[in-house]
Amino acid sequence: MALLERTTDSLPSTWYYDPAQYARELEAVWYRDWVPVARSEDLPKVGDFVAEKIGDQSLFVTRDRDGRPRAFHNTCRHRGSTLCIERRGHFASGRIVCPYHAWTYALTGELVATPRMELPADFRREYHPLYEAPVESWGGFLFVNLGERPPPLADFLGEEAKNVERWPLASLVSVRRETNLLACNWKVFWENYSECYHCPGVHPELCRIMPLYREGLLSYGDRRASSQDEAADDSRLHDAPGVVTWTLDGQSHLPAIEGPDAGDRALGVVFASFTASLFVVAHPDYVRSVRILPRGPEAIELTVDWLLPPGVADRYPEELENMYSMGRLLIAQDGRVCELNQQGLRSRRHRQGVLMPQEHGLLEFHDWLRSRLGERA
Numbered sequence: 001m002a003l004l005e006r007t008t009d010s011l012p013s014t015w016y017y018d019p020a021q022y023a024r025e026l027e028a029v030w031y032r033d034w035v036p037v038a039r040s041e042d043l044p045k046v047g048d049f050v051a052e053k054i055g056d057q058s059l060f061v062t063r064d065r066d067g068r069p070r071a072f073h074n075t076c077r078h079r080g081s082t083l084c085i086e087r088r089g090h091f092a093s094g095r096i097v098c099p100y101h102a103w104t105y106a107l108t109g110e111l112v113a114t115p116r117m118e119l120p121a122d123f124r125r126e127y128h129p130l131y132e133a134p135v136e137s138w139g140g141f142l143f144v145n146l147g148e149r150p151p152p153l154a155d156f157l158g159e160e161a162k163n164v165e166r167w168p169l170a171s172l173v174s175v176r177r178e179t180n181l182l183a184c185n186w187k188v189f190w191e192n193y194s195e196c197y198h199c200p201g202v203h204p205e206l207c208r209i210m211p212l213y214r215e216g217l218l219s220y221g222d223r224r225a226s227s228q229d230e231a232a233d234d235s236r237l238h239d240a241p242g243v244v245t246w247t248l249d250g251q252s253h254l255p256a257i258e259g260p261d262a263g264d265r266a267l268g269v270v271f272a273s274f275t276a277s278l279f280v281v282a283h284p285d286y287v288r289s290v291r292i293l294p295r296g297p298e299a300i301e302l303t304v305d306w307l308l309p310p311g312v313a314d315r316y317p318e319e320l321e322n323m324y325s326m327g328r329l330l331i332a333q334d335g336r337v338c339e340l341n342q343q344g345l346r347s348r349r350h351r352q353g354v355l356m357p358q359e360h361g362l363l364e365f366h367d368w369l370r371s372r373l374g375e376r377a
């Protein structure tokens with residue numbers, strides 16, 4: 001989309017804190033879309049599990065005896081107790097045992113035991129398996145879908161997945177994971193991610209290595225649109241000589257990942273964005289992923305992973321802090337302004353914001369949301 005030519009309204013401020021609006025968005029977006037809840041390497045063995053919440057829906061992903069990931073609602077078929085209490089763990093002996101009356105399920109979800117009770121004559125175990133949810137993987141991320149008729153994962157990933165197709169994402173491993181709770185609505189975080197208008201003031205360190213961001217622009221297409229200069233696009237290769245990756249000094253001492261081509265390496269960064277639960281920031285030497293989950297009308301949880309080819313972290317332990325530093329700083333800087341944004345949206349006078357030309361990504365996001373909610377786009 002081109003730069004916005006007219007002053008454009010943002011969303012109504014109440015949408016960022018009203019519980020009823022939050023509930024509408026859970027139904028229309030989060031309970032219908034594919035949502036990444038784990039990395040495949042989080043489940044190295046049969047019976048390992050990761051429990052997660054999407055909105056107020058608790059579920060867990062485990063690995064069955066065939067090695068397949070399986071996702072289930074975290075609810076017992078007897079009287080509905082929670083099954084997994086920990087966020088990560090291992091089902092001993094490959095059995096999922098309810099902590100209440102000990103109904104026992106196989107890793108495929110079948111009910112295999114109902115201890116200490118004579119069963120009614122008409123009771124059929126096979127009618128009471130765990131509630132399963134589809135799980136699919138892409139790039140090493142395990143996505144689940146709580147919808148009734150989920151579209152293929154590929155539809156959700158769309159063209160964005162192609163941006164990073166040269167990176168061997170599925171074979172990379174997370175060498176560091178950090179989680180952050182932020183006191184902001186999920187849309188506040190996604191809007192902030194969708195523009196670089198804030199970059200000059202909020203991210204001085206990133207702007208040192210990404211000159212385009214000093215202009216408050218997110219893409220070279222935006223600069224071309226603002227300068228009317230067709231040649232501007234070519235400047236990308238000469239913008240920041242010597243900058244090879246996103247670290248505080250723009251330098252890397254890690255081996256290049258096999259796959260990215262010369263163009264990818266020249267850019268130093270490639271994004272793939274999956275509204276609004278995941279973005280992947282791919283560099284020539286490492287990849288950073290950020291997963292977003294709503295935790296209430298005014299709360300989100302971020303999960304940031306730093307991904308490297310297997311073995312690299314062991315060979316270059318002294319380089320890892322350098323690799324984490326920029327991503328950590330960005331999350332802290334963005335987290336601060338997102339929380340400030342959230343607080344200010346509570347003003348009784350502030351009914352609605354306005355979008356500036358370089359915030360066209362927000363308008364796209366708002367149109368997307370409105371159409372998901374069944375409103376005019």
Ligand code: FES
Pocket residue numbers: 076077078079080081098099100101102103
């Ligand atoms: S609620 Fe799970 S066994 Fe009773």
Ligand SMILES: [Fe+2]
Pocket residue numbers: 192193198199202203334
């Ligand atoms: Fe930012």
